[in-house]
Amino acid sequence: MVTPTNQGPAPLLVLAKISDILDSFSLARPELTLAEIRDSTGLPTSTVQRLVGNLVGHGFIDRVDDRFRIGVRMAYWAAPATRGMEVLDIIGPLLKTLRDSTGETACFFKAEQHYRVCVAMAETRHALRREMHLGKILPLHAGSAGRVLLAWDTELMDAVMRDPLEPITDSTITSSEDLEMAVKKTRTDGFAITVGEREDGASGLSAPVFDSAAALVGAVTISGPTLRMPRETCEAWVEPLLATAENMTRLIGGRFPGEA
Template identity: 60%
Template sequence: MNAKPTKTGNLLVLTKITAILDSFTLREPRLSLSQIRDRTGLPQSTVQRLVTNLVDQGFLDRDDDCYRIGMRMAFWASPATRGVPALDLVSPVLSKLRDLTGESTALYIAEGTYRVCIALAETHAALRREMHVGKIIPLHIGSAGHVLLAWQPELMDRILESPLEPMTEESLTAPDRLQNKVREARRLGYSISAGEREDGASGLSAPVFDSSARIYGAVSILGPSSRMPVEKCEGWVEDLLEAAENMTRVLGGRFPGETGDPSS
């Protein structure tokens, strides 16, 4: 007779614990009790009790007056992705972002002075930007290129050693304009571009980092400018940043500066 209530109670506790753990993000790895309470909507007494238990079990670590995900959780997380190809890990994130925005989403990496599309979730709309896995584009062209260069200053210097060839009239071919755009991408944490790779096309991109806090790639939303004016792109920034963070998480990555990384 008591089994069902006990099971239900256990599930409720697990739901609350999950809410607490989900409060922590790569952008906000340290949270106070009041911040956890605000993010979960749980009573202060419940938060304090569960957080204390989570610290005791190693699921959370105390960091001065704040808390962060415990190293025990990191130990458990390692086997979860071992042996799973990186593209299999990020593809669900791309698909979710595609379904949310209705536009194609892609992941690019830098190869030499070019960027290469290594994963793609295509829009279901009939009108779409041409893109395919394996597509090669000069690094100085478009939002994904700006993001990839923003965290690789040596590569940026290499790009500037040669003339910046245009793909459209909107392509950034003046070194100072490209440098300003790349600096802006680094400052904001994302980049928006329009018409640089092809006329009437827009894109916005954000960085994905690896376990050494080095940039792994750039996740992008791409589509026709008629459906993606600047205002629409700006409205998707938080969704894009969340996808980039989720990709960084599943790849076992971390943000520069998260633990005093000098590349911050």
């Protein structure tokens, strides 16, 4: 009887390692070196080198000098999975996951004319909560979601700047120069955190979601009472927020500005 020869790791084991490698990347860490991938996965250096090389060869990962990032082709391969589904159907489960991981309300805002509108949400289970409902219309110049919607839409920003910036709380930005600086910082950082701008005692942090043309679709937001969400808590939630925004972008077949 002929004994089968060992042809290498079982396919499912290889897939698990590939999944670990791909999971190493996030919106907060879009580019990694081989050493960083190794540290993130705990895989041996030789395994990381071999699998990353294969992933680059098949377009799953792109190489940028001595660093690596998720391949742009991944977005095109993922697109058929969500074709025919409404964007809100796709992002709804991710909002619930974000709500469950933080305990606070997770929303999705879109720009409508000179306002922002809540088009999807997963409400906190805490008894103490800030009022929010589907279809709620809010100003663009106050709050983290508005900051994000302005940061990636220059025409909308120009339009908002032509109108008076009405004060809502003592922390609302009412100076066009201050708003310009805040929006510029949001675009540089890739997210926005605000405290008390739209409502006293309320905090929020938001990040952008993009479509296949790298155009802004909307802003995903975590919001709640400042009592539970002081700034240091908001900062600790930036990474899960950015990961959610990235997942939403990929699932709708989107890509980020600057990707080929």
